[in-house]
Amino acid sequence: MVAAGFQRIALGVEYKGSRYCGWQRQRSGVPTVQEMLEKALSKVADSPISLLCAGRTDAGVHASGQVVHFDTRVERSLKAWVMGANINLPHDISVTWAKVMPAHFHARFKAVARRYRYVIYNDPIRPAHLAEEVTWIYRPLDIERMRQAAEYLLGSHDFTAFRAGQCQAKSPLKTIHHLHLTQHGKMLVLDIRANAFLHHMVRNIAGVLITIGTGQRPVTWLKDVLDGRCRGAGGVTADPFGLYLVRVEYPAEFDLPQRYLGPHFLSALPDVVADA
Incomplete structure (x- = not known):
């Protein structure tokens, strides 16, 4: 108060x-x-x-x-x-x-929900531009495999396998409302909305999906990681460069101003900017 x-x-x-x-x-x-x-x-x-x-x-x-x-x-x-x-x-x-x-x-x-976007630049050559605003992955990514794996994360789960060791959250139980993956030329955008997130949760999810997208692990590996509830089994934490907090949602009574979803360099892509 x-x-x-x-x-x-x-x-x-x-x-x-x-x-x-x-x-x-x-x-x-x-x-x-x-x-x-x-x-x-x-x-x-x-x-x-x-x-x-x-x-x-x-x-x-x-x-x-x-x-x-x-x-x-x-x-x-x-x-x-x-x-x-x-x-x-x-x-x-x-x-x-x-x-x-x-x-x-x-x-x-x-806050009742938070939304992040993780932007990947997928090309054999590292980008000279936006180098600190996207995560560069040089291996080819199979977006369909990543989409299939992402389905396992929807809904309410124990996300212990996706939380950092120093995470201070009281509970690992979180609810993911949506997880969309869209591709735009060499850029891949992971858009995720949940009631709340654990420390490093989005980056750890991105790391597992990237590993699956490059063919290093099967699609079902994500479910094994989730069900195993062991951070050590979850692969690497993806780099921070491509991660953006794009929206925080509150009850309607507060009526906070709303701007278009970021980041700015995606604003020319209507299907990315749209509030899906």
Whole structure:
């Protein structure tokens, strides 16, 4: 809840995570998205601002639909929060909208679903462009095999085999609502929506699907990994470069602004951008 005299502000945020050691501020002083954003907003407020986010992304991971909130006594227009923050932010972080929220809103705990996209560039030659914004796979990928394997993940399961060893989630039980794979020339987009995700869950799923797509394992291997509930059996964790948090969903009462789904370089592909 919001203390007396304060108001709660929610922001939409997008960033390229390549230069940062993840979202969360760290004691070691390494650059993080949270630190940069708090510094920029504190300049706008002329007082310290502390942020809470919908999902803490790892080092190298990007976002086009992150949601954060903070409480403040300071009176600023919504435009001032957006434009003022952006003036003080580096080129790879942007605030996209601001909204005054009711006291019971919470960016993390009120979220009902989260959606990620993992973008793979599949070609024998590594790309010179977008090198930190896609994951390069040089072996040919069979998307149909990957789609067949992905079917095993739909619904509610124990995702212990897909969580990082340092994951702090209380339960490995999560529900995947959809997992789509689409191909666009040399790019393959994995689009996944769930009620919540474990630490490294999307990257571990991508790693297993890539292994199956390259023919190194059979389609049914994914089910064996899932049922085995052992992280050690799940293969490698895919690189962070192609991963984007593209949307966080909340109950309709909060009526948060919605932008098109990212990342930006996919915006010319209607079947990728569409909110399927």
